[in-house]
Amino acid sequence: MxxxxxxxxxxxxxxxxxxxxxxxxFPAIKRGNLEKTGVLKRHVASDGEFGSDLAFNAARxxxxxxxxxxxxxxxxxxxxxxxxxxxxxxxxxxxxxxxLKSSAGALDLVQGxxxxxxxxxxxxxxxxxxxxxxxLLLTASLLTKYIxxxxxxxxxxxxxxxxxxxxxxxxxxGLGPFLMGNDGSGAEAIIIKNGRSRHPGVDDNxxxxxxEFGNITTDNHLQMDGLAVFRFTMxxxxxxxxxxxxxxxxxxxxxxxxxxHQPNLYLNELLxxxxxxxxxxxxxxxxxxxxxxxxxxxxxxxxxxxxGQLRMGMRVLLCGFGSGFSWGITLLQYEQxxx
Amino acid sequence: MDSxxxxxxxxxxxxxxxxADSLKPDTHYxxxxxxxxxxxxxxxxxxxxxxxITVTGEDLRGxxxxxxxxxxxxxxx
Numbered sequence: 001m002x003x004x005x006x007x008x009x010x011x012x013x014x015x016x017x018x019x020x021x022x023x024x025x026f027p028a029i030k031r032g033n034l035e036k037t038g039v040l041k042r043h044v045a046s047d048g049e050f051g052s053d054l055a056f057n058a059a060r061x062x063x064x065x066x067x068x069x070x071x072x073x074x075x076x077x078x079x080x081x082x083x084x085x086x087x088x089x090x091x092x093x094x095x096x097x098x099x100l101k102s103s104a105g106a107l108d109l110v111q112g113x114x115x116x117x118x119x120x121x122x123x124x125x126x127x128x129x130x131x132x133x134x135x136l137l138l139t140a141s142l143l144t145k146y147i148x149x150x151x152x153x154x155x156x157x158x159x160x161x162x163x164x165x166x167x168x169x170x171x172x173x174g175l176g177p178f179l180m181g182n183d184g185s186g187a188e189a190i191i192i193k194n195g196r197s198r199h200p201g202v203d204d205n206x207x208x209x210x211x212e213f214g215n216i217t218t219d220n221h222l223q224m225d226g227l228a229v230f231r232f233t234m235x236x237x238x239x240x241x242x243x244x245x246x247x248x249x250x251x252x253x254x255x256x257x258x259x260x261h262q263p264n265l266y267l268n269e270l271l272x273x274x275x276x277x278x279x280x281x282x283x284x285x286x287x288x289x290x291x292x293x294x295x296x297x298x299x300x301x302x303x304x305x306x307x308g309q310l311r312m313g314m315r316v317l318l319c320g321f322g323s324g325f326s327w328g329i330t331l332l333q334y335e336q337x338x339x
Numbered sequence: 340m341d342s343x344x345x346x347x348x349x350x351x352x353x354x355x356x357x358x359a360d361s362l363k364p365d366t367h368y369x370x371x372x373x374x375x376x377x378x379x380x381x382x383x384x385x386x387x388x389x390x391x392i393t394v395t396g397e398d399l400r401g402x403x404x405x406x407x408x409x410x411x412x413x414x415x416x
Contacts (some may be wrong), residue, residue: 032356033375153376212369212400213376227396230380234387266377270384 002174003127003135005120005332007066007166008298011057012043013142019156026152034156038265042159042290044144051082051140052090054162059098059138062164070099074132079109079119079294080140081192094138105132112190113261113322114180115139115294116163117330120318121178123167137165141293143222146192150216154224157264159290163298173335178328179244181236186325189228193219232325233267238274241319244329252277255331256314257304261321262286262296283309293322310334340390340416343409350405353385354378364406386412 018041023031045054055078063070076098078091091106100106105126111118116139123135140162147154167175193199194206199219206218217223237260245251258277260268265286272282285296285303292299297318304310314334321327341349347364354362357373368374379399386394386408392415394408402408 030356030373030375033373033377036356036377036381211376213374215376226376227379227383230383231395234384266380270388274388 001128001130001169001171002176003124003167004170004174004335005165005301006168006170007062008302009058009062009065009164010295010299010302011054011061011162011164013045013049013054013160015044015046016041017044017155022152022156029152034153036264036266037157038284038286039156039159039290040287042144042288043161045142045160047145049142049160050084051080051142051162052078052084052094054142054160055080055138055140055164056094056097058140058162058164059094059136062136062166063098066166068166071101073098073100073104073134073136075105075107075123075126075135076100077107077109077119077123077135077137078140079111079115079137081110081112081293082140082142083108083110091138098136111294111326112324113263113291113293113296114320114324114326114328116261116297117178117180117318117320117328118326119294120165120167120175120330121180121328123165124175124178127167127169134166134168137167139163139165139294139298141295143293146220146222148215148217148221150214151221153213153215153226154222157291158222159292161289161292161295161299163295165298170335173333175332176330177248178330179240179247180328181240181326183232183236183325186228186232186323188223189225189232189325190323191223192221193223195220229263229322230267233263233321234270234274236325236327237271237319237321240321240327240329241275241317244317248331254315255281255317257281257283257310257316258319259283259297259300259304259310259316260319262289262300263291263322280309340413343406346409346412347405349389350382350385353381362405364409365404367403368405369403382408390416392416
């Protein structure tokens, strides 16, 4: 039996950081360039906010909206780079906090901007296995905590968020098939080097790395080679979409709506134009959130449903891509109301 | 490949955040206060989409002016 996305919800850190805040902090930066990213506002986590807390809040909102019995959830997936501990799993802790039954599984997944597709694929496989009819997929990104205060470009671009998505059996519509991929040669294009096994902890003496535009980072912080990411995206995504549609014996005209990861407006417009997708069939949702990593696709789905761009019965193409490099693509036959 | 004048004219449409007349074929664009990492992406995308020519960040670092960039593209066509 196919599975589908039947509901979604979100949670955000309390603080927001507007572009006006940004230009007040960096008055020497000329307006007009960074606006091409499309970001006007983003939520930013404080030191006391954590991915698991945001994911918990998103899950609770979803359960309250649907009046969902926690005991009816058969599996919890927590997909994030923001894990509470080395061990145990954060998913296991969330399982307890949300009051799930002990026979429900719980698993952490680590993935970046393609993560929502990876999470959906595993949730879909669990749901289709027949023993886990209802899967709760939680995603969270608090990447702004790892951006150097003087890394101006990335501070403008990224925002924090968490999402909760319910995936369950359906009689109509459904997800899939999935086409995934990875190219580990791009590992250093988007990386935070310190803090895990290979380089444990934070190095207080990590040297500053300054680019030609005065952006500063260190091995304790996010390092993003924007050009490498740009070239990967422009090389990989159009071919991925075309290959996938060809494999499914579909054409672009068979797709009602294209929902991509939201890295920035400029890049997604280039992709849209390269793929010759009409504006009204392509979702942009970065203005009020920034690039929220694993959360961008569900946020874009929600935005499209709210504005009427996404409607019942539509065949939607979802495509995620980013750090790793990694990518994934699938179809969603949208048949059920979201929260 | 377009002439230097046409190339500059087309690229300036994309680089719309520079004040009028501030960016000419022999302007050292890195010295302009508006110059940003976003422009690097825009130029690379422009070369790819308009002329089908791949330009890398390393290539761009070897160029100081739009004339340098145009000359580079002429060698790549």
